[in-house]
């Protein structure tokens with residue numbers, strides 16, 4: 129059950145200083161590595177190490193456990209900025225923070241998880257997620273694998289076709305059925321720490337975009353102490369923390385990718401106007417159009433993140449379980465993932481061949497390839513299907 133959790137957040141000056149620091153890491157560490165991370169499909173180690181150095185992996189952890197205690201609006205802004213420099217680095221960061229949000233909102237009453245969060249702060253541990261399963265695919269609300277409890281120990285094995293940065297993560301959070309005789313939807317969430325699990329590699333990640341997320345497939349074999357099993361059902365963790373924070377933080381980094389594409393288009397138009405003021409008139413108009421769409425994307429985010437932050441501060445479980453909120457958060461993901469493709473595509477039209485080249489300062493190749501991955505991160509058709517079902521009973525207004 130959700131408890132009010134008013135993440136204080138940093139004050140205006142402290143947060144401005146943090147944003148400056150994130151931009152500095154972006155410019156000096158993340159951006160210089162971005163092309164290599166993409167072409168080699170390798171983990172963005174230097175970027176994640178720099179974020180660890182700045183203690184940003186525990187940015188959402190409450191201050192009494194040693195974290196920075198950003199609120200969700202501030203965390204979303206950090207993801208957006210990272211997205212401007214490298215989509216894969218930003219995605220690794222955002223996916224980790226979604227899991228931190230599950231811990232923060234659903235485990236603070238428990239001694240084991242509180243100690244774990246302190247360790248996360250001290251050691252800047254990186255957590256990966258295994259929800260997708262062979263045979264279930266992207267249906268988050270079903271599992272085939274089950275946790276087997278005997279005494280105070282458990283075993284858990286899962287065939288996971290996609291675990292982003294599985295090999296570089298310290299810990300894993302895995303969904304499964306409550307027991308061998310539970311139904312597919314009766315799920316729990318389990319924290320596996322390094323040493324509790326082994327990964328047998330099954331699928332490689334040679335994809336169009338988000339190549340640096342290194343989302344290879346693995347068979348997980350694990351065992352641990354029952355205290356590592358979240359006390360609350362996964363359905364509650366999903367609706368109150370994972371679902372809203374994932375769509376907000378992913379959407380924010382997608383805004384970052386779209387912003388960088390528009391910035392490239394703006395530089396291109398400015399440079400073209402200097403060379404030939406007459407010729408740049410059409411692309412200036414296109415720039416004005418695409419800037420409107422980017423603003424739309426930002427406004428969608430602003431409304432949803434504000435709503436979620438107010439709900440968190442009030443600990444308003446009723447508002448969370450209301451279909452209206454779930455539909456809003458789903459619509460945020462649908463629109464952000466689709467607008468990003470639109471914005472990056474229109475920026476390409478403005479930059480023309482210079483945007484199409486891989487070796488140009490205006491290249492949009494990585495942005496375009498990354499942008500098509502967004503609709504699959506929980507397939508948009510699956511999300512639309514859920515909305516269609518909820519809308520048959522939910523009245524607007």
Ligand SMILES: Cc1cc2nc3c(=O)[nH]c(=O)nc-3n(C[C@H](O)[C@H](O)[C@H](O)COP(=O)(O)OP(=O)(O)OC[C@H]3O[C@@H](n4cnc5c(N)ncnc54)[C@H](O)[C@@H]3O)c2cc1C
Nearest residue numbers: 257258259260265266290291292338504506507509510513
């Ligand atoms: C960059 C990236 C990183 C990822 N990282 C992770 C990770 O760390 N951990 C993890 O567990 N997963 C991860 N995933 C997987 C992700 O969460 C989804 O499970 C996966 O992308 C869904 O793939 P899919 O679209 O092929 O599968 P599905 O969702 O199964 O869809 C396949 C097809 O079936 C259709 N379909 C099936 N069922 C329905 C339905 N009920 N309603 C409507 N349409 C349906 C879809 O429209 C689609 O055409 C990642 C994915 C990406 C792209």
